[in-house]
Amino acid sequence: MKNLIDKVTFRHGATIDTRTAQSPMLTNSGLNEKVTQDTINYYNARSQSAGMVIVEYTSVSLNGGPSRSWAPDREQLAIYDDSFVPGFKQIAEKLKKDGNKAISFN
Numbered sequence: 001m002k003n004l005i006d007k008v009t010f011r012h013g014a015t016i017d018t019r020t021a022q023s024p025m026l027t028n029s030g031l032n033e034k035v036t037q038d039t040i041n042y043y044n045a046r047s048q049s050a051g052m053v054i055v056e057y058t059s060v061s062l063n064g065g066p067s068r069s070w071a072p073d074r075e076q077l078a079i080y081d082d083s084f085v086p087g088f089k090q091i092a093e094k095l096k097k098d099g100n101k102a103i104s105f106n
Contacts, residue, residue, distance in 0.1 A: 008051065014101045018051035026056050026067065026076060033059070033066050033078035035087025043091045047098040055091060 002019065009015045029039040046053055059065025059078040067076035078084055095101075 016051035016101060017099060020050040021052040021054060022046060022050040024054040024056045028067075028071075028074040028076065030066065030075045030077040031073055033075060034084060035077060035091060039077065039087070040090050040094055044094040044097075047095050047100055051100075053095050053100055055088075 004019050006019055007015055007017055008019055027039060027042050029036055029042060043053065043055070056077065059067075059076060059080065061080050064080070065076045065078055077087075079088060
C-alpha cells in the first residue's frame, strides 16, 4: 500500500521525499511579467510545503499573457525569452535549498 510519506522516484531518476505536491497557484507577484522579490519570498516560504512544489502558471509567448490582477503593477509571470531565466533560477534555488527538486516537464 502506498502512503503519502513514501518517496517517489520519477523515470528520469529524480526522487521526491513524499507523495504530496503543492499545485500551481497564480501569485500575481510579477512586475512587467518578471519574477520579483515578492515571488522569491513566496516560494522561499513554501520550500518545505510538499514533496514537490509546482511553480505557478506562466505565459510562454509574448501574446500569451499576462493575466491581470487587482493592481496594475501585479501580474502573471512569463518566460518567453532568456531575459526571464534569472528570476526562475532564483525560484529554483529557493525551492531546492530544502531538498525540493526543480523539475521540468517537456
